[in-house]
Amino acid sequence: MAGLATAFGSGAMSNSIEDVTQKAKVFFVIGSNTTEQHPIIGMKIRQAVRQRNALLIVADPRQIPLVDFATLHLQHKPGTDLALLNGLMHIILKNGWEDKEFIAERTEGFEEFKAVLEHYPPHVASEITGVSEDLLYEAAQLMATNKPMAAIWAMGITQHIKGVHNVLALANLQMLLGNIGIPGGGVNPLRGQNNVQGACDMGGLPNVYPAYQPVTSEEAAKKFSQAWGAPMSTKVGMTVTEMIPAAKAGHIKALYIMAEDPIMSDADTNHVRTCLEACEFIVLQEIFYTETAPYADVLLPGVSFAEKCGTFTNTERRIQLVRQALQPLGEARPDWQILTEVANRILTNPSGQRKVDTQAPYARWDYQHPSQIMEEINALAPSYAGVKYTRLERGETFQWPVLDENHPGTPILHVGKFARGLGKFSAVEYIPPAELPDENYPFILSTGRVLYHWHGGELTRRSQGLLEIYPKPLIEIHPEDAERIGLNGRRRVRVTSRRGSIEAEAWITDRVLPGMIYANFHFPEASANVLTHAALDPISKIPEFKVCAVRVEAVES
């Protein structure tokens, strides 16, 4: 997420869902299983294709359901996106299909970028990606001759050691074609969790305060020190993927984990277990007793979305009010109330260091209602300045930035001008994934989700209906590979990486490429994360969930 912030001010959709799905002439969907993971947006893309003949290019190593609607499917090898994108842009430039006016007026860094593209003529791009030269040419032509094109992506692009560079390459593509700041175009990362956008907007990242005010800025540090009554550091903090290993190394003594299940969702589960074991003190704020719960010293019972009020900010930067529908059970309380209580204990603890000036405007921790939290947000986060609770209660929703009480919000970012002035082309080169197949581990494993389950499955494995449809983890394997490993009518496979081993049922299907298998992390008895590799993107610190090397063997059921 931090990485996306470098390109466009924040990792958010530049255009709105309505705008993109109604106005794009071409959809370029890369690394997003949209119909299964963002079903509403997926449905709208399907409608656009069927009802108004929009064109659809899907770039995905798997035959995802959206491929049935696609004009072209670029089925590239996992982890080769940069070669694919640079190869497409090479063709666009060679044919003079770029938007020369946009490049001259709105961008910088074009010459260096152009020099890098020289390294990706069609035969090279085709060799690396496995996509034929003809198909590359067809895709480039289709993109360049139909404007506007909306670029849409998700985790298939970002969960790589080159995830940030992949995103920068997509921004390059959209600038090259002049598809930024216009209806039906833009750079559109589909955010995952219902409120992950809101969490980032509120500074739930190690490098920014609310509204992406940089932690390293003296000015921001001063602003927040005064508001919160305590000195603020200008040092960038750690990401979760750095904190967990730091707990093992002894650099972190305590973890306060809220609404995360690292035993299920972090890469390399066996390693995560040893890290959590080594950590001296763990607080877990959860709504269920999860796989991570046995490692916690204290469990704090939170409540689900239906039992509290507040706001969620969705993937198109839209801030929406949530109203409480159910009464919390037992001692469970909304997360903000638990945090308020904990903060008050710290503030009033006589043995504590009490460096807080409680006279500061927002140091009191006396919230009675989420509307008071929103008042603080209005005052401190400029892009939320006009998101007044009273407006939300009247039924308004807004896409930030909402600059003041009368501002209607901003459906499309970067109209006429980028947040940073000129849009910068980035010269980014392809490098292979951190771990590639070899003699001992001859398959590529890619991981992700299925329609019927949610991450660690804590929420969805409790639903009888969902379990009836998808009761156990399945590992997708190509028919040729099933034969090669001698499955021979049997269904069970053992998958082993350098980090661990799981056994599960195989789903023999040509959804995946030969030489590639696909697994999910929805079931503790066979979670893909036992196998995954915690190699991180050096900028975003996201693990390479989408590529590692494994061995696959048939086992007796």
Ligand SMILES: Nc1nc2c(c(=O)[nH]1)N[C@H]1C(S)=C(S)[C@@H](COP(=O)(O)OP(=O)(O)OC[C@H]3O[C@@H](n4cnc5c(=O)[nH]c(N)nc54)[C@H](O)[C@@H]3O)O[C@H]1N2
């Ligand atoms: N039902 C359901 N919906 C969800 C979630 C859930 O758990 N269940 N989770 C939510 C969350 S938090 C998120 S982040 C989103 C994730 O949404 P997505 O990113 O769409 O979901 P993933 O399953 O991670 O896989 C993305 C796609 O990337 C492809 N892929 C794999 N490797 C590569 C590669 O190297 N390059 C490219 N271009 N593609 C590749 C996969 O085949 C897959 O189609 O989903 C959200 N929606």
Ligand SMILES: Nc1nc2c(c(=O)[nH]1)N[C@H]1C(S)=C(S)[C@@H](COP(=O)(O)OP(=O)(O)OC[C@H]3O[C@@H](n4cnc5c(=O)[nH]c(N)nc54)[C@H](O)[C@@H]3O)O[C@H]1N2
């Ligand atoms: N192999 C592999 N691993 C992945 C990924 C992948 O594609 N492949 N994707 C990654 C991505 S994109 C994501 S987002 C993560 C998701 O990983 P997590 O965030 O760990 O997964 P979730 O299951 O969404 O949520 C964790 C917990 O939040 C709890 N919870 C739900 N609502 C509330 C609430 O209101 N309050 C509190 N206190 N708790 C609540 C649930 O009970 C659940 O146990 O997984 C990552 N891990």
Ligand SMILES: [Mo]
């Ligand atoms: Mo996510």
